[in-house]
Each structure stands twice: as structure tokens, then as C-alpha cells.
Amino acid sequence: MNQPVEAHRRASLRRFRPSRLLLGAMGLLLATGATVVVTSSAQAATTLGASAAERGRFFGTAVAAGKLGDGSYTTILNREFNQVTPENEMKIDATEPQRGQFSYGNADRIVQHARSRGMQVRGHTLAWHSQQPGWMQSLSGSTLRQAMLNHVTQVATHFRGQVTWWDVVNEAFADGSGGGRRDSNLQRTGNDWIEAAFRAADAADPDAQLCYNDYNTDNWTAAKTQGVYRMVQDFKSRGVPIDCVGFQAHFTGGSNYPSNFRTTLSSFAALGVDVHITELDIRNAPADAYRNVTNDCLAVPRCTGITVWGIRDSDSWRSGESPLLFNSGGTKKAAYDAVLAALNSGAPNPTTPPPTTSPTPTTPPPTTPPPTTPPPGGSCTAQTSPGTVWGDRYNTAVTVNGANTWTVVVSVNAPQRITTTWSGSASLNSNGTVLTMRSNGSGNTFGFTTMTNGNSGARPQITSCTAG
Ligand code: 9MR
Numbered sequence: 001m002n003q004p005v006e007a008h009r010r011a012s013l014r015r016f017r018p019s020r021l022l023l024g025a026m027g028l029l030l031a032t033g034a035t036v037v038v039t040s041s042a043q044a045a046t047t048l049g050a051s052a053a054e055r056g057r058f059f060g061t062a063v064a065a066g067k068l069g070d071g072s073y074t075t076i077l078n079r080e081f082n083q084v085t086p087e088n089e090m091k092i093d094a095t096e097p098q099r100g101q102f103s104y105g106n107a108d109r110i111v112q113h114a115r116s117r118g119m120q121v122r123g124h125t126l127a128w129h130s131q132q133p134g135w136m137q138s139l140s141g142s143t144l145r146q147a148m149l150n151h152v153t154q155v156a157t158h159f160r161g162q163v164t165w166w167d168v169v170n171e172a173f174a175d176g177s178g179g180g181r182r183d184s185n186l187q188r189t190g191n192d193w194i195e196a197a198f199r200a201a202d203a204a205d206p207d208a209q210l211c212y213n214d215y216n217t218d219n220w221t222a223a224k225t226q227g228v229y230r231m232v233q234d235f236k237s238r239g240v241p242i243d244c245v246g247f248q249a250h251f252t253g254g255s256n257y258p259s260n261f262r263t264t265l266s267s268f269a270a271l272g273v274d275v276h277i278t279e280l281d282i283r284n285a286p287a288d289a290y291r292n293v294t295n296d297c298l299a300v301p302r303c304t305g306i307t308v309w310g311i312r313d314s315d316s317w318r319s320g321e322s323p324l325l326f327n328s329g330g331t332k333k334a335a336y337d338a339v340l341a342a343l344n345s346g347a348p349n350p351t352t353p354p355p356t357t358s359p360t361p362t363t364p365p366p367t368t369p370p371p372t373t374p375p376p377g378g379s380c381t382a383q384t385s386p387g388t389v390w391g392d393r394y395n396t397a398v399t400v401n402g403a404n405t406w407t408v409v410v411s412v413n414a415p416q417r418i419t420t421t422w423s424g425s426a427s428l429n430s431n432g433t434v435l436t437m438r439s440n441g442s443g444n445t446f447g448f449t450t451m452t453n454g455n456s457g458a459r460p461q462i463t464s465c466t467a468g
Pocket residue numbers: 087088130131170215248279317395420421422447448449
């Protein structure tokens with residue numbers, strides 16, 4: 001009965017709550033008596049992060065824990081970026097591979113790397129129809145709802161105080177003309193699942209900025225964009241705790257980077273949320289398109305940052321399209337120069353104080369007990385389930401039963417080609433048609449992306465599952 005009043009009170013608190021950034025800057029001022037100086041553009045910043053910070057924004061990248069040992073990768077990461085998003089390590093299959101057993105090792109490594117260098121972390125993602133572990137995929141109804149809310153609570157609590165923004169819910173709207181929700185096991189638990197997830201995240205980490213994140217929401221007139229807009233408008237009007245909206249911006253360089261993207265950003269911002277470009281990559285990395293996207297963000301005061309979805313082309317989930325700012329050798333591309341120049345000529349953001357560059361104190365990541373390994377031998381079975389489908393590629397999840405250490409061989413029919421894998425130790429044959437995946441302690445579900453290369457009908461086949 002008291003719910004609307006309580007919701008309103010929390011929303012008011014949220015509206016006036018000083019951001020962690022502001023508190024950090026204020027703390028530094030008090031501690032040192034120093035003055036925060038916004039460098040004048042007389043001396044242009046020479047890195048993306050520094051230039052964005054001068055404008056009260058972040059410039060970040062997706063990071064893979066497995067690459068933190070690659071010196072060429074971390075040199076660019078540490079030099080250029082002041083924000084990171086774990087690319088796969090905070091997803092549901094990575095953080096709760098078995099129901100009620102949480103695994104944070106790789107995510108903690110990224111958080112530690114970032115925060116010890118003063119980079120802010122975007123958590124990605126607490127609730128999503130994709131990359132669910134097998135146990136969650138098999139649940140439904142109120143059991144699934146409870147399991148989802150428990151996941152949100154546990155993970156947001158673990159990272160409390162370390163994550164600035166959470167993608168609380170990812171990709172919950174359908175493509176196409178209807179503007180409605182995507183069908184999924186989560187959606188079938190009831191239309192209020194998204195707000196329930198936001199309320200659980202808010203309760204677990206009241207200081208985190210809570211975001212909704214999606215793709216194909218860039219064109220202001222698209223039904224999907226309008227559907228998300230109506231949801232955010234409704235959440236704001238009812239006091240559901242939402243602070244920000246992420247636009248993934250996986251662009252092809254053609255019509256899906258719409259000329260009205262800036263209108264989309266400013267229209268959402270006018271609802272009283274920050275907006276972020278969260279997973280930017282553009283096919284063949286045209287300098288003009290990168291410049292324009294950067295300028296679109298700079299033109300909207302509440303567009304407080306841009307994250308690119310990987311550092312070098314070889315790090316990209318679509319590496320065949322060379323969509324990033326650094327080539328595979330780590331050299332800056334023309335698109336990099338265009339983005340840096342656009343940032344350097346952008347106006348300071350009037351609504352956000354500039355972040356300080358001093359590293360935030362960190363608490364050591366909690367130690368995770370080593371996974372228990374059953375004795376080798378015995379048999380296992382593996383089952384595929386379909387994941388997200390795009391125009392030119394699709395995802396598949398594989399769940400293994402009967403063993404905790406295993407090797408699964410799965411194949412696709414050429415010209416299809418497996419290009420990306422996660423949650424296992426992978427080896428691929430030379431034409432990408434046979435994947436041999438070994439368990440790596442992250443659980444009993446792994447996944448992979450297949451390029452259709454014109455054959456969109458066929459689907460992967462399990463060849464074998466060997467325990468031990
Ligand atoms: O970049 C991620 C890739 O390594 C994974 O294989 C893939 C599996 O779903 O997820 C990719 O990241 C996605 C992100 O989490 C959500 N938006 C779309 C991204 C590209 O698929």
C-alpha cells in the first residue's frame with residue numbers, strides 16, 4: 001500500500017544523490033586542498049581518456065580478462081582509456097555458472113586492473129535473455145523470477161562500491177515494427193521483470209547508476225527506440241530507479257547509423273537520464289562516422305561517455321570487419337585521430353565535474369575458492385540451445401551434463417564459420433568449422449558465435465562429449 005510513496009521517496013533521493021564521481025572529487029579536494037583544473041584546449045590532450053575527462057566524460061573500452069597478460073593490449077588500455085566494461089566476465093553464465101555458486105575471479109581481475117589505475121567500471125550485465133547458464137535456461141515462472149532477482153542481488157552486492165554503472169537489463173526489446181518486448185524466459189515471468197530487476201539492483205547497490213542497455217535503438221523513429229523510450233518515461237513517472245540508458249551502437253557504417261542519432265540521445269536525456277554510447281564499433285572504422293558519433297555525444301550534455309567494444313581489430317567480436325580504433329598491431333587508425341580531434345574540440349560538459357585522474361583506492365578482490373574437480377572418467381552429454389540471431393551471424397549455447405571437466409567437439413557446415421567463443425578453452429580447425437572446447441572452470445555452459453556466410457539454415461551439431 002505504501003509502495004508508491006516509497007518509490008517516490010527513493011526517486012527523489014536518487015535525483016539529489018551526489019554521484020560517486022562528485023564525492024571522489026570533493027574528497028580529493030578536502031584531503032589535499034588542491035584545485036581541480038580543467039586543462040584549457042590550448043594544449044590538446046593526447047589520449048582519448050584524458051580528452052574525454054577534460055569534458056567531464058569518460059572514454060572507455062570493453063576488456064577481456066584473458067588479455068590482461070598481453071603487454072601490447074594493456075599498454076594501449078592503460079594509456080588511452082578511463083573506463084572499462086568487462087566484455088563477458090560479468091555475464092550470468094560467468095558469475096553464476098551453477099545455481100547459487102558464484103564465480104568472480106575474472107571479473108575481479110578486470111575491476112582490480114581498472115580501479116587501481118583510476119578507471120571507472122561499467123558492470124555488464126545483471127539480467128539478459130542471452131548467455132544464461134544452463135540451469136537458468138531451464139527455469140521458468142516464479143522460480144526463474146526468484147533466481148534472477150537473487151542473481152541481481154548477489155552480483156550487485158559483490159561489486160558494491162566498485163562499479164559506477166550497471167547495465168541492469170540488456171536487450172529486452174524486440175527488433176521489428178512492434179516496439180514491444182522480446183520474447184524470452186525472463187519476459188514470460190511477467191512484464192514487470194525489468195522494473196523488478198532495477199529495484200533489486202538499487203537495493204543491493206544504492207550508489208550505482210542503473211542503466212538499461214540495448215542495440216538498434218539509435219534511430220529515433222524506429223519502433224524499438226520508441227518502445228524503450230516509453231518504458232523509461234514510464235519508469236521515471238512511477239519512480240522506478242533508473243539513471244541511464246546505454247546505446248550499444250554496433251554500426252555497419254550504412255543506414256543503421258542514422259542521421260537522427262543525436263535526436264535520440266537528447267530525447268532520452270530529456271527524460272532525466274544520462275545517456276551512454278556503450279559498445280561502439282563501426283564496420284571498416286570510417287573516420288567520418290566515428291567523428292560524427294563522437295560529436296553526437298558531445299552535443300548532448302547528458303551523454304556522459306563513450307565505450308568502444310574492444311581495443312584492436314583483433315580483439316573485436318567482429319574482427320573480420322576491422323571496426324575499431326587500433327589495428328591488430330596496435331597502431332592508431334584514422335578513426336582514432338578523428339575521435340581524438342572531435343573530443344579535443346568538444347565543449348566541456350556543463351553538468352558533470354571532470355573526473356580526477358588519481359587512482360581510486362581499491363580493496364583487494366575477494367578470493368574465490370578453486371573449482372572442485374571430480375575424478376576423470378565417466379561420460380557426459382552436451383546439448384545446444386539457440387542464442388541471439390543477427391543478419392549475418394548467430395550465437396549458440398552448449399550445456400554439458402554429467403561431468404564438471406569435459407571436452408566437447410561441435411561442428412558447423414562450411415561456409416559457416418565459428419568466429420568467437422566464451423566460457424571455455426577453445427581450439428578451432430583452420431576453416432573454423434570444428435570447435436574443440438575444454439572446460440576452464442567457469443561452469444558447464446559455453447557459447448560461440450557462428451558467421452553464416454550465406455548459409456543461414458544450418459545449425460551446429462555436437463560431435464562428442466568426453467568427461468575428464
Ligand atoms: O563481445 C562479446 C563476445 O565476445 C561474445 O561472444 C558475445 C556473446 O553473446 O557477446 C559479445 O558482446 C555483446 C554484448 O555483451 C551485448 N551486446 C552485443 C555484444 C556483441 O555481440
